[in-house]
Amino acid sequence: MRLTLNKIFLAFSVISALIGLGFLAWILVTLFIKGFSSLHLSLFLNDLVDGGLRNLIVGQLVLALLAALIGIPLGMVAGIYIREYGRGKYPELIRDLSDIMVSAPSIVIGAFVYSFAVAPFGGANGFAGVIALSIMMIPIIINTTDSMLSLVPKELREAGMALGASKYRVILDVVIKAAKVGIMTGILLAFARIAGETAPLLFTSETSNYFSLDLTDSFPSLTVSIYNLANEPEKSSRDLAWAASFILTVMVLVINLFGRYLTRNKK
Amino acid sequence: MEKLFQKISFSSATLVLILLLGIFTTLFISAKPAIAEFGLEFITDKRWNQEVSLPQTKTPAQVATPAQNLEDDDAIADEDDMILDEDDEDDSMTKTVFGGLVPIVGTLLSTLIALVFAMPIAMGIAVFLAEIASKNISKYVGIAIELLAAIPSIIFGMWGLYYFAPIISDTFGGYQVSLLTAGLVLGVMILPFMAAVTRDSMNTTPDVLKESAYALGATKFEVVKDVIFPFSKVGIIGSIILALGRALGETMAVAFLIGAVYSLPETITDPTISIPVAMAVNFGEASGLGESSLFYLGLILFILSFAVISFAKFYFLKRTKV
Known part of the structure; x- marks a missing residue:
């Protein structure tokens, strides 16, 4: 009886794992079949207005990169504060709040940014999209920096201090260097996550059919356009949406895997 | 330099707190007209974007007196508004109701x-x-x-x-x-x-x-x-x-x-x-x-x-x- 129960339990557990893997395989195979068949070189050369995806891919990357440019330094410095400088209860509070922020509904962040960066200026603009994405990114970077710095042995800091270096020099030259790889992984994972976000962009930067690098106007976005295209009745639009989904997923997963590969190598 | 770096890192950490408070306040301010109009009954009202003529909106409101007592001033002010509206424009006695x-x-x-x-x-x-x-x-x-x-x-x-x-x-x-x-x-x-x-x-x-x-x-x-x-x-x-x-x-x-x-x-x-x-x-x-x-x-x-x-x-x- 005990052994039968054990067997049933083990079987259930293995089947669960297979279900999980099955869903991943199902989604990836679907994307590959649907996306790959609609993929043409012309998609990368034309803009959406001519049936291509060039402007959307560039736009999505520009939004995510600019958001990273804001989010990474702010998040890292805040993480450094929590781990290295904070005294008393305050850093604990910030750590908890940023933990909560990581799971905050992204659509609400979009609405928040809308009310101060879109509504007063009378229309969607790229800046608002960048702000929304960077708000999503900051807490993730804080958490990674915080936990990666906690892995750096105290002796390294003390050695730096003993050489007479000031605290911020020790942090920048010794502690951050020691945690570099881990932080880099965290940054890449965070980047992969915000690069695939749709909800915060829906009513901040919206999307555009034309090639544009003008952040004061609605800005082309791959994810928002996938949403729009998928809802259109024509088959050609939906095929384009599948091709775009394929490109987006490859982009996100490659960045994600590269991030993981970095830490794996170090271990 | 040390002091400056410490200040910058402190402000970045505080940004999280500011953002959270900012989200909460901004949502609250933007939601205020709806909160004032529908109060807490919003949560139990299943109508969304429905044109209703005014007498009808009052009936459910009167039925739900216990809930309304809790909302004190706002609800009373609302009813005053409604009555005023009624007096002002006799022809268009409808209003749009949103419930969540x-x-x-x-x-x-x-x-x-x-x-x-x-x-x-x-x-x-x-x-x-x-x-x-x-x-x-x-x-x-x-x-x-x-x-x-x-x-x-x-x-x-x-x-x-x-x-x-x-x-x-x-x-x-x-x-x-x-x-x-x-x-x-x-x-x-x-x-x-x-x-x-x-x-x-x-x-x-x-x-x-x-x-x-x-x-x-x-x-x-x-x-x-x-x-x-x-x-x-x-x-x-x-x-x-x-x-x-x-x-x-x-x-x-x-x-x-x-x-x-x-x-x-x-x-x-x-x-x-x-x-x-x-x-x-x-x-x-x-x-x-x-x-x-x-x-x-x-x-x-x-x-x-x-x-x-x-x-x-x-x-x-x-x-x-x-």
Whole structure:
């Protein structure tokens, strides 16, 4: 009886794992079949207005990169504060709040940014999209920096201090260097996550059919356009949406895997 | 230089606090017209964007006197406004009513379905990763599960709508876009997150405890049931609640699948709407009271997920890191 129960339990557990893997395989195979068949070189050369995806891919990357440019330094410095400088209860509070922020509904962040960066200026603009994405990114970077710095042995800091270096020099030259790889992984994972976000962009930067690098106007976005295209009745639009989904997923997963590969190598 | 760096790092950390307070205040201010107009009855009102003639709006208001007494001044001021309106313009005696019941119910039910679906599978995966698989297999399966978590939610929506939903509706009947399909796809989405956090909690069980149980002749099932689960119970419950908090705010996957209609589902296979989807779909064309009502919904969602996530963090996940 005990052994039968054990067997049933083990079987259930293995089947669960297979279900999980099955869903991943199902989604990836679907994307590959649907996306790959609609993929043409012309998609990368034309803009959406001519049936291509060039402007959307560039736009999505520009939004995510600019958001990273804001989010990474702010998040890292805040993480450094929590781990290295904070005294008393305050850093604990910030750590908890940023933990909560990581799971905050992204659509609400979009609405928040809308009310101060879109509504007063009378229309969607790229800046608002960048702000929304960077708000999503900051807490993730804080958490990674915080936990990666906690892995750096105290002796390294003390050695730096003993050489007479000031605290911020020790942090920048010794502690951050020691945690570099881990932080880099965290940054890449965070980047992969915000690069695939749709909800915060829906009513901040919206999307555009034309090639544009003008952040004061609605800005082309791959994810928002996938949403729009998928809802259109024509088959050609939906095929384009599948091709775009394929490109987006490859982009996100490659960045994600590269991030993981970095830490794996170090271990 | 040292002082400057310290100041900068302190301000960046404080930015988190400012952002959270900012989100809360901004949502509240933008929602204020709707809060003033509908009060707390918004939560129990199932009408959305409906033109009603004024006498009709008063009848339900009068029926609900106990609730109204609680709202004191606002409600009274509202009725005064209504009477004034009536006096002013005799011809157009209609006003548009917004209520949040349908999206709120849709959010809670779809999250519940997701949880019921994902929980057993996530537990199974976590046990597989932590206890059954060899180190190598566990590593690769673990990476695969985490990749599933990395897939953008809009992809889950596309896949769910065109490939998953038809199978579900063939099996269970009903519409392809429904509470059920939305909940199930949401379940697939939170599955990897839940499994990963549960695995991490299970891994905190000291090897000594497990080994002594095995030495006494316990089977794997007994070790998991009697040693690992009691030890990591708190973390597991925390991870489930945390996954619930994430599911509440998920937008894009659900937007493809829930149907986006403002009606209470009579059966599980009926289409309905959730708060994030209501915001995603209606924000563009909304203005005035409609927009404000959407912010009201956003505020409710924000408070809800904030409460759920901090509950999970403070009561269950105090010791473990997520």
